[in-house]
Amino acid sequence: MIAAQAEHFRDPKSKKLKGKPDQIHKTKNIALLAAWAFVAGALQGNQQRLQRHYGLITSKSKDPLRADLLVKERHTTDADSYRGLGFRSDAKERGRFTQLFWLQAEKGSGFTSAMIDSAIKGYEAKRAQLVYQESNSMTP
Numbered sequence: 001m002i003a004a005q006a007e008h009f010r011d012p013k014s015k016k017l018k019g020k021p022d023q024i025h026k027t028k029n030i031a032l033l034a035a036w037a038f039v040a041g042a043l044q045g046n047q048q049r050l051q052r053h054y055g056l057i058t059s060k061s062k063d064p065l066r067a068d069l070l071v072k073e074r075h076t077t078d079a080d081s082y083r084g085l086g087f088r089s090d091a092k093e094r095g096r097f098t099q100l101f102w103l104q105a106e107k108g109s110g111f112t113s114a115m116i117d118s119a120i121k122g123y124e125a126k127r128a129q130l131v132y133q134e135s136n137s138m139t140p
Contacts (some may be wrong), residue, residue, distance in 0.1 A: 002027045004057040005065055022086075023067035030089040032065075034072060035097030043105055052108035053101060066111040073116040075124050085116065092123075099123040 005027040009019040017024050026032065043050040056064050071084030082088075085096060100119035104111060 001057050003034075005063075008063055019063075020067075022071075023063055026067045026070070026086050026089055029086045029093075031093035032086055032097050034094050038094075038098055039101040039105060042102075049105040049108075053105040055108060056101075056104060056110065064110065065119075069111060069116055070112050073120055074112065075120050077124060085120075092127075095127065096123045099126075104125050138139050 002025075006017060006024055009017050011092045040050065040053055040112045043053055065086075067086065070086050073084060074082055085093065085100070096119060098124050100111070100116060103115055103119050103122070107115070109115075
């Protein structure tokens with residue numbers, strides 16, 4: 001996946017990488033790699049969705065991960081210093097990427113701003129539900 005993302009930014013004539021380094025090397029983010037691998041493993045029993053998942057890296061688009069969109073999306077719970085998906089590697093970032101790759105495998109249409117927003121909101125909703133269930137189990 002790392003090579004596929006970089007190749008989309010390689011100039012065919014000079015063979016040099018052209019573009020913003022954070023877009024070219026977005027796939028070196030640990031949270032993204034962990035989520036990618038987790039979703040690929042979880043989809044082993046569903047060949048159609050697994051092909052959609054892998055199809056993201058064989059996409060003919062200039063930037064299959066749409067790094068330009070990943071940096072723009074955020075949740076209301078994010079700090080002002082949050083720079084978008086792909087800059088951090090904590091559990092929250094891994095969960096958001098997992099949700100995003102899962103949605104992409106369902107639809108197979110590549111990343112869109114709406115899909116990224118939905119993935120972030122979906123992850124936060126699931127996390128809130130787990131907190132609620134945990135607090136509910138502690139009440140007598």
